Amino acid sequence: MRMSKRERQRRIKQAFMDDPFLTDEEMAKRCKVSIQTIRLDRLELGISELRERIKHMAENHFDRVRSLLVEEVIGDIVDLQLDHSGVSVLEIKKEHVFARNQIARGHILFAQANSLAVALVNSEVALTGSAEIRFIRPARLGEKCIAHATVIKKKASRLQVDVKTKINGEVVFQGIFYVYRLEDDELVPANEEEH
Amino acid sequence: MRMSKRERQRRIKQAFMDDPFLTDEEMAKRCKVSIQTIRLDRLELGISELRERIKHMAENHFDRVRSLLVEEVIGDIVDLQLDHSGVSVLEIKKEHVFARNQIARGHILFAQANSLAVALVNSEVALTGSAEIRFIRPARLGEKCIAHATVIKKKASRLQVDVKTKINGEVVFQGIFYVYRLEDDELVPANEEEH
């Protein structure tokens, strides 16, 4: 006996979830029905065509990857005086927040502040050594976070940087970052060579 | 005078990098040349057609996004005892490191630890209140970071969570996170309603 319509549609839905790259033709073969039936099913299930599915995926991922990964720095550094102070702006977008409550994940605010603190160091390469941070109130979707960083102490290769992040003038995040310049000989990767 | 071929191709290349979703038609308009010229240019430049570009993006970024962004959590949480302890594993990939020295950005290790600390809280929604962290030695491309989190203090809605991240048994990151459960009435977004 053939599969019922309901059952087939359930399977189709699942199959497209598992592999969004399936064409109707492939799907028709798998279900042993005609291609038209598959198309009617997609219509009823509100599943868009292959190209649209792929495009959607690419679009989403594109934005997110761009905004979070490709950049070395999180947030726009709009002002920078090396070894002295700097300002960074970050608008909270949907890829920064918890889906359930639209609140920015902690590490996003941290990342903005950390990126800024590291950028302040007048050196080829700088790393964060330690930090003390406080999340004073949650940042929400759409809000614009402005982080101000100031170098408090300067000692050879170590800097103490204070960062305060505000939304509409209200402090939402505060942190003290101890950042250090990386010496060239420390740069050598774990697997020796290079020098 | 019209643009030279070289100059046009340079621009086309850049334009497709900036926006892979451009059709040849759009590009032809922008460059004020025929669509055929654009196609010849793509051929010479080895740029594939729109659908192929999009498909590639969708395929590649599918995994990456899965591993970093779509999830609410950074790192694989392999063990979790609510309100008690947990373990998370994160392999340092190229999207986590500074291009110049292959060292993981500080906020990546922080994000792993923070995600884990927040996940520990036995509540619908939890946020980080504050943290003190130390980056003991840099984590490099390819290394596997194993974060162990333990709840040290439990006080009503606030928890103190200690996280130690190790690579091959060596501590690379250490942090104390003060995490709190979010009450329902604090959940309401800035723009009222919902309830």
Add this chain to the structure above:
DNA sequence: CATGTATTAATACCAGGTACTAAATCAGTA
């Protein structure tokens, strides 16, 4: 002016569809 490069035009074809109409097949019921 001829020659070569660059550009444009025109045509046939492709995948993977949408939209629509119509026919065929079932399944259940009066």
Add this chain to the structure above:
DNA sequence: TACTGATTTAGTACCTGGTATTAATACATG
């Protein structure tokens, strides 16, 4: 058994965003 409605299949026209190929045209330059 015949009718009815749902389901399935078929067929056609059309769409986008191309490829592939051939041919014509424009432009510069020796």
